[in-house]
Amino acid sequence: MSNSVRAPLFFGVVVVLFLLTGVMQSWNVALGVLNMGLISAIMALGVNMQWGYAGLFNVGVMGFVALGGLGAVVVSMPPVDEAWAAGGLRVLAALVVGALAIVAAVQTWKRMPHGWARSLSMIAILLVGFIAFRWTFDVAVEAIEDVDPSATGYLGGLGLPVLVAWPIGGLLAAGAAWIVGKTALGLRSDYLAIATLGIAEIIIAVMKNEDWLSRGVKNVIGLPRPVPYEVDLQNSQAFVDRAQGLGIDPVTASSLAVKLAYTGLFTVVLLVVLWLAQAALASPWGRMMRAIRDNEVAAEAMGKDVTKRHLQIFIIGSAVCGLAGAMMTTLDGQLVTSAYQPLRFTFLVWVMVIVGGSGNNWGAVLGGFLIWFLWVQVEPLGLWLMSVITSGLPEGSGLRSHLIAGAAHMRLLTMGIVLLVVLRFSPRGLIPER
Amino acid sequence: MDALNALVALANFVVIPATAYGAQLSLGALGVTLIYGILRFSNFAHGDTMAFGTMATILFTWVLQGAGISFGPLPTALLALPVGIAITALYVLATDRVVYRFYRKQRAAPVILVIVSMGVMFVTNGVVRFIIGVDDRNFDDGTRFLISARDFRNWTGLDEGLALRSSQAITVVTAVLVVALLFWFLTCTRTGKSMRAFSDNEDLALLSGINPERVVAITWIIVAALATVAGVLYGLDKSFKPFTYFQLLLPIFAAAIVGGLGSPLGAIAGGFIIAYSEVAVTYAWKKVANYALPERFEIDGLGQLLSTDYKFAVSFAILVIVLLFRPTGLFRGKSV
Numbered sequence: 001m002s003n004s005v006r007a008p009l010f011f012g013v014v015v016v017l018f019l020l021t022g023v024m025q026s027w028n029v030a031l032g033v034l035n036m037g038l039i040s041a042i043m044a045l046g047v048n049m050q051w052g053y054a055g056l057f058n059v060g061v062m063g064f065v066a067l068g069g070l071g072a073v074v075v076s077m078p079p080v081d082e083a084w085a086a087g088g089l090r091v092l093a094a095l096v097v098g099a100l101a102i103v104a105a106v107q108t109w110k111r112m113p114h115g116w117a118r119s120l121s122m123i124a125i126l127l128v129g130f131i132a133f134r135w136t137f138d139v140a141v142e143a144i145e146d147v148d149p150s151a152t153g154y155l156g157g158l159g160l161p162v163l164v165a166w167p168i169g170g171l172l173a174a175g176a177a178w179i180v181g182k183t184a185l186g187l188r189s190d191y192l193a194i195a196t197l198g199i200a201e202i203i204i205a206v207m208k209n210e211d212w213l214s215r216g217v218k219n220v221i222g223l224p225r226p227v228p229y230e231v232d233l234q235n236s237q238a239f240v241d242r243a244q245g246l247g248i249d250p251v252t253a254s255s256l257a258v259k260l261a262y263t264g265l266f267t268v269v270l271l272v273v274l275w276l277a278q279a280a281l282a283s284p285w286g287r288m289m290r291a292i293r294d295n296e297v298a299a300e301a302m303g304k305d306v307t308k309r310h311l312q313i314f315i316i317g318s319a320v321c322g323l324a325g326a327m328m329t330t331l332d333g334q335l336v337t338s339a340y341q342p343l344r345f346t347f348l349v350w351v352m353v354i355v356g357g358s359g360n361n362w363g364a365v366l367g368g369f370l371i372w373f374l375w376v377q378v379e380p381l382g383l384w385l386m387s388v389i390t391s392g393l394p395e396g397s398g399l400r401s402h403l404i405a406g407a408a409h410m411r412l413l414t415m416g417i418v419l420l421v422v423l424r425f426s427p428r429g430l431i432p433e434r
Numbered sequence: 435m436d437a438l439n440a441l442v443a444l445a446n447f448v449v450i451p452a453t454a455y456g457a458q459l460s461l462g463a464l465g466v467t468l469i470y471g472i473l474r475f476s477n478f479a480h481g482d483t484m485a486f487g488t489m490a491t492i493l494f495t496w497v498l499q500g501a502g503i504s505f506g507p508l509p510t511a512l513l514a515l516p517v518g519i520a521i522t523a524l525y526v527l528a529t530d531r532v533v534y535r536f537y538r539k540q541r542a543a544p545v546i547l548v549i550v551s552m553g554v555m556f557v558t559n560g561v562v563r564f565i566i567g568v569d570d571r572n573f574d575d576g577t578r579f580l581i582s583a584r585d586f587r588n589w590t591g592l593d594e595g596l597a598l599r600s601s602q603a604i605t606v607v608t609a610v611l612v613v614a615l616l617f618w619f620l621t622c623t624r625t626g627k628s629m630r631a632f633s634d635n636e637d638l639a640l641l642s643g644i645n646p647e648r649v650v651a652i653t654w655i656i657v658a659a660l661a662t663v664a665g666v667l668y669g670l671d672k673s674f675k676p677f678t679y680f681q682l683l684l685p686i687f688a689a690a691i692v693g694g695l696g697s698p699l700g701a702i703a704g705g706f707i708i709a710y711s712e713v714a715v716t717y718a719w720k721k722v723a724n725y726a727l728p729e730r731f732e733i734d735g736l737g738q739l740l741s742t743d744y745k746f747a748v749s750f751a752i753l754v755i756v757l758l759f760r761p762t763g764l765f766r767g768k769s770v
Binding site: 055058077138183184187189190191193194195197198199201202205208341342343347350351354397406407409410411412413414415416417419420423424 | 475476510533536544545546548549550552553554555556557558559561563564565567568677680681683684687688695724735741743744746747749751753754757758763
């Protein structure tokens with residue numbers, strides 16, 4: 001089957017699945033799944049750029065997604081003036097001191113001649129820098145976190161519209177990717193994987209611990225929304241009239257309307273990203289990337305700067321993941337740092353890319369929708385399956401309740417099996433690269 | 435007396451916990467490094483294999499406890515360990531047969547095998563959660579302390595107590611035994627030698643008549659044993675929670691890479707380097723420093739370099755430093 005048959009076929013399946021969800025469960029659930037499916041498709045596009053175009057093995061997706069979420073908070077939440085007065089500038093100064101120390105250390109390492117003097121002076125600079133950093137930083141952090149800790153206790157954001165946060169979230173992720181790429185991209189594939197795995201954990205650790213920045217595990221709630229609130233819609237007479245005109249209960253109608261508005265926004269972003277990604281892939285730049293992926297040595301011999309191109313695509317892909325992360329946090333309306341789990345935000349996105357078809361943007365989008373749909377629906381399906389299997393067992397038997405409780409964990413099992421089956425029988429994915 | 439108190443506090447809060455943790459990491463890293471040496475890929479499912487082995491051991495421990503069998507002052511889990519290892523060995527052999535062998539025959543690129551191991555990781559993780567759930571489980575039923583802090587204070591008359599938990603002592607003793615056994619096996623037996631030959635040069639090993647499938651199977655069995663022992667020791671020392679085991683992947687890989695992937699000696703050194711630095715950087719040094727330093731230099735703060743949640747950052751920083759300055763690791767591992 002060629003791609004021109006496969007792609008419409010599989011996307012048709014996805015549409016049918018969503019319609020079925022709408023008819024059998026509810027349209028509210030179907031739209032919820034669709035919205036996260038759109039976000040997942042963007043994440044999958046980001047990973048596909050790194051893995052599919054360039055063969056970079058990044059398993060730190062979670063970190064970049066979380067940074068996007070942080071971007072949403074930093075941009076859209078109102079600033080906490082008291083906290084800024086208490087120590088905002090001092091925190092910024094401390095960060096500058098820290099950055100300067102690192103730059104000074106790197107420069108010393110580069111400029112000084114080899115030998116003990118170089119190592120010792122670099123260590124000395126780092127030590128002095130660390131002490132100066134902590135001396136400036138700790139006081140300010142304590143002051144900020146003391147400002148009404150149950151409600152704020154952090155610096156807040158810039159108070160800008162939340163839509164601005166989406167590109168900013170991408171930029172934050174891109175900045176982090178630049179730092180990671182500079183240090184880790186020279187490494188071979190497995191080492192890069194471990195390094196990105198570590199980076200993601202560190203980003204999450206920072207967001208969980210630096211309460212002055214992200215309120216840590218206390219979570220930031222009530223992010224501003226780019227779409228109206230359900231309550232406002234229900235209070236608007238015009239909306240209620242229209243809903244009743246359509247024969248829908250106003251409460252349901254309001255939540256459907258909000259979800260549809262998000263769907264519209266996300267679809268626009270997905271289409272723009274997809275269009276850019278396709279254009280890039282078809283351009284000479286895209287050809288060069290594939291050439292580098294397929295044979296690094298040959299590409300280098302042709303005068304391509306492999307390391308630089310790798311850094312470039314690593315940053316772009318991570319920025320797309322950050323963009324998706326900011327969108328997701330906006331959709332949730334809150335930043336929950338403890339919700340970032342590598343299985344869900346790194347490895348699941350990988351399953352999407354591999355199953356969809358690495359190297360093919362349409363494949364990645366398909367994988368995003370399909371795997372997200374499975375991820376959501378496996379749990380009720382598993383529960384149903386388990387209750388069918390256990391229906392012969394007596395009520396209240398230990399095995400029965402254990403099996404039913406275990407149905408919640410069917411997800412991981414299913415994802416693993418789907419990944420292994422696709423890798424085995426269709427290693428290039430559902431919509432392979434040509 | 436102050437210097438003594440400082441030493442005792444150091445031993446109690448840094449040396450003993452870090453040694454036990456280092457032993458657990460070393461065993462885990464040995465498994466990773468063996469897979470890398472023989473099968474030539476980074477096994478992302480290793481943390482979950484550890485969880486699987488620990489789960490099997492815990493289940494059999496419950497059976498033993500139900501039958502009223504105990505191991506005296508030692509935890510019953512040690513009795514259940516051989517069964518746990520056997521079950522885990524069967525499981526990894528089954529994954530090899532069903533999953534990995536196909537790609538080995540195809541001579542797939544290492545990175546494909548890494549992605550495949552991601553799939554195995556998902557499945558194993560799901561199986562473990564399905565069977566035993568996600569909760570924290572404490573299965574140590576032996577005596578808690580070899581030396582308790584209060585007894586130590588009474589014996590010595592020092593202000594600081596030194597506690598040695600039996601799980602820590604068991605960890606170190608078991609790890610030493612297991613490592614000794616492994617090295618004896620690798621250096622002195624015919625099979626061990628064929629494994630090392632296979633790791634050094636696959637084609638040459640094949641030419642001299644070594645059966646690759648046999649080498650691979652034995653490697654998986656050894657890895658299952660190492661993973662189960664590491665997992666059970668970690669679970670006895672702390673507690674068993676599937677998610678924690680998944681997270682152990684990072685320090686374990688850091689240990690294996692720092693030592694040099696493919697080098698068993700390196701894995702052990704790496705494990706201890708990572709463990710000691712994690713504990714040293716996240717420990718609040720106030721107590722030790724105030725005993726050791728003259729009075730006028732006493733510090734007020736906690737004296738903690740980084741908060742405990744940043745321990746991943748420590749493994750990671752060491753990993754990056756080693757990779758930047760000595761890319762094949764301290765013990766000159768191999769690179770594919």
